[in-house]
Structures are given as C-alpha cells and as structure tokens.
Amino acid sequence: MAGQHQTPTAHHEPSFPWQYVIGYVLSLVLTVIPLWLVLDHVLTPTPLTIGILFCAVLQIFVQLFMFMHFTHGDGSGEPAYQTVVLSIGYFFTVVFAGASIWIMSFSSQVQ
Amino acid sequence: MTTLAHNNVEHHHGAGDHVHVDYPERPIEYQTQDGALKILGFWVFLATDLILFACLFATFIVLRTHTDGGPTGKELFDVPIFTAETLILLTSSFTGGLATFEMHRGHRNRVIGWLIVTALLGLAFVGLEVNEFVHMALEGATMQRSAFLSAFFTLVGTHGCHVSLGILWMTGIIIQLFQRGITPITARKVYIVNMYWHFLDVVWVFLFTIVYLMGVM
Numbered sequence: 001m002a003g004q005h006q007t008p009t010a011h012h013e014p015s016f017p018w019q020y021v022i023g024y025v026l027s028l029v030l031t032v033i034p035l036w037l038v039l040d041h042v043l044t045p046t047p048l049t050i051g052i053l054f055c056a057v058l059q060i061f062v063q064l065f066m067f068m069h070f071t072h073g074d075g076s077g078e079p080a081y082q083t084v085v086l087s088i089g090y091f092f093t094v095v096f097a098g099a100s101i102w103i104m105s106f107s108s109q110v111q
Numbered sequence: 112m113t114t115l116a117h118n119n120v121e122h123h124h125g126a127g128d129h130v131h132v133d134y135p136e137r138p139i140e141y142q143t144q145d146g147a148l149k150i151l152g153f154w155v156f157l158a159t160d161l162i163l164f165a166c167l168f169a170t171f172i173v174l175r176t177h178t179d180g181g182p183t184g185k186e187l188f189d190v191p192i193f194t195a196e197t198l199i200l201l202t203s204s205f206t207g208g209l210a211t212f213e214m215h216r217g218h219r220n221r222v223i224g225w226l227i228v229t230a231l232l233g234l235a236f237v238g239l240e241v242n243e244f245v246h247m248a249l250e251g252a253t254m255q256r257s258a259f260l261s262a263f264f265t266l267v268g269t270h271g272c273h274v275s276l277g278i279l280w281m282t283g284i285i286i287q288l289f290q291r292g293i294t295p296i297t298a299r300k301v302y303i304v305n306m307y308w309h310f311l312d313v314v315w316v317f318l319f320t321i322v323y324l325m326g327v328m
Contacts, residue, residue, distance in 0.1 A: 013215040020212060024205035031197055031319070038324045039190065049325065056320040060313050067208045067309045074147045075137030082154035089158030093165035100169035 023066025030055045130294045139298040146299035153303045167266040177258035184326025193323040203232035204312035207305045230281045240271050
C-alpha cells in the first residue's frame with residue numbers, strides 16, 4: 001500500500017507554509033483596506049473607486065503568485081506557458097469591461 | 112524522500128492501480144505527461160472562464176445604474192453579509208492552498224482534512240449567498256425587476272454556480288484520496304481543483320469590489 005500516507009516523491013516544500021500564510025494575511029489586509037475606505041467615506045468617489053480597484057488588482061497578484069504557482073513551470077526547465085495564456089485572458093477582460101463602459105458612455109438611451 | 116518512483120517506472124497504489132510515471136524528478140502533479148498537459152489545459156480553461164466573467168462584468172457595469180425605479184444596490188446589500196462571504200471565501204482559498212502544500216509533503220490525511228475544511232467553507236459561502244438571494248426576492252428584488260437586478264443575479268449567480276460545482280468536484284477528489292492515496296494522478300486532481308478554487312476567489316474579489324462595495328458607496 002505505497003502512497004497511502006507518504007508519496008513516493010515527497011519533495012522540497014518547507015516545513016511551514018510561510019508562502020500561504022503571508023498570502024492569506026495580505027489578502028485579508030487588501031480586503032479590510034477597501035472596506036474601511038468605503039465605510040468611513042475618507043475619499044471622494046473617483047479616488048475611492050480607483051483605490052478599491054487597485055486593492056482588487058493587488059489581490060489578483062497575491063492569489064496568482066502566493067497560491068496558484070503562476071510562474072512555476074512543470075519542472076522540465078521549459079517556461080511557464082500559463083503566464084502567456086492567462087495574460088491574454090486578462091488583456092481581453094480589461095478590454096471587454098473598459099470598451100463596454102466607453103462605448104455605452106455615448107448613450108443614455110439604454111434602460 | 113527518493114524511493115519508489117526513482118527506481119521503478121511503474122509503481123503500485125492501493126488495490127492494483129498502476130500509475131505510469133514519465134518524469135519522476137518533477138513535482139508530483141507533473142510526473143505524468145498527461146498530468147502536465149492537463150494542468151496547462153486547465154490554465155487555458157481558466158483564461159476562457161475569465162472571459163465569460165469579463166462579459167458578465169461588462170454587462171453589469173453598464174447596467175448597474177438602470178434600476179427602473181426599483182431597489183438599488185445601496186438598499187439591498189448588507190455590509191456584514193457580503194463581508195462575511197468575502198472572509199469565508201478568502202479563508203477557503205488559503206485552506207485549499209494548505210491542501211496543495213500538504214500534498215507536496217505527502218501527507219494524505221492532512222490533504223483530505225484541508226480539502227474538507229475548504230469544501231465546508233465553500234458550503235457556508237453558498238448558504239449565505241442563497242439566503243441573500245431569497246431575502247432579496249422576498250423583498251421584490253427579483254431578476255425580472257430591473258436591468259440592474261438581471262445583471263446582478265446573472266453575474267453573482269454564475270459565480271455561485273461555479274463555487275457549488277467546485278464543492279461537488281472537491282468531494283469527488285476527497286473520496287478518491289481515501290481510496291487511492293496520493294498518486295501522481297490524484298495529486299494532479301488536487302492541484303487543478305485548487306487552481307479552480309483560487310480562481311473563483313479572484314473573481315469574488317472583483318464581485319466584492321465592483322458589485323458590493325461600489326454598490327453601497
């Protein structure tokens with residue numbers, strides 16, 4: 001019954017999951033800051049919107065780099081091809097949202 | 112640490128399962144050629160799923176002010192509830208990460224434990240969301256009421272469906288871990304389901320920011 005408790009190749013992970021703990025703390029901080037900014041009305045609407053969106057974008061990086069092994073290759077020495085794929089996905093996301101807002105800003109007819 | 116996989120190309124797991132290992136020197140989830148392909152394939156899926164959410168977000172952002180005299184986000188959204196949902200999902204992303212961590216260290220029971228915690232947190236999240244939707248509907252804020260609410264329920268509901276599917280998927284993998292232990296195949300499944308889970312957390316952060324925070328602003 002090999003592989004029931006110990007895998008054949010338990011490999012180089014540190015003994016304490018520092019990367020995950022730091023990522024978790026960062027994600028909590030990046031949630032509390034925008035919440036506080038909105039509830040305490042410390043900023044006017046435009047800087048407030050930019051501020052909370054900035055925190056959300058930082059959250060993406062925390063999840064990608066601390067949790068999702070975004071830049072890790074498959075161990076063969078080949079590049080991490082997912083960085084290309086997901087970057088294209090993010091590019092389209094920004095374009096879809098941004099272009100929709102832009103083009104709809106010309107019309108107030110849509111109810 | 113270096114044991115079976117370095118010596119034998121084939122090694123045995125549980126009740127006669129044969130796992131063919133192509134690359135014993137790689138992290139366990141990448142040890143089969145099939146596993147490495149499936150992980151890259153899943154990144155491609157995440158990119159396409161991201162575009163699905165991009166379309167729903169774009170629709171919501173355009174329609175968020177079109178309330179047709181009906182209830183607005185400010186009237187409907189409950190700060191403690193959506194904050195709790197956010198904290199629950201962030202924590203579940205962390206515990207899912209711990210499952211991957213323990214998988215790399217080869218502790219089957221800890222992987223199972225963290226996956227169970229993750230799935231239960233996911234269940235708590237879905238429970239809160241269903242409760243929120245029911246309350247909104249009872250107050251007359253149904254999907255049919257306004258363009259804002261159509262876009263809201265479609266966007267948030269699509270995310271909720273993803274989380275619900277993730278819980279079922281994770282349950283299946285927990286059962287397989289009980290039956291087969293950590294093999295290059297089950298390890299790849301744990302790795303991919305956690306990629307999916309972290310991705311849903313990223314999407315939720317934007318729901319939290321754009322739908323809820325900007326809704327109560």
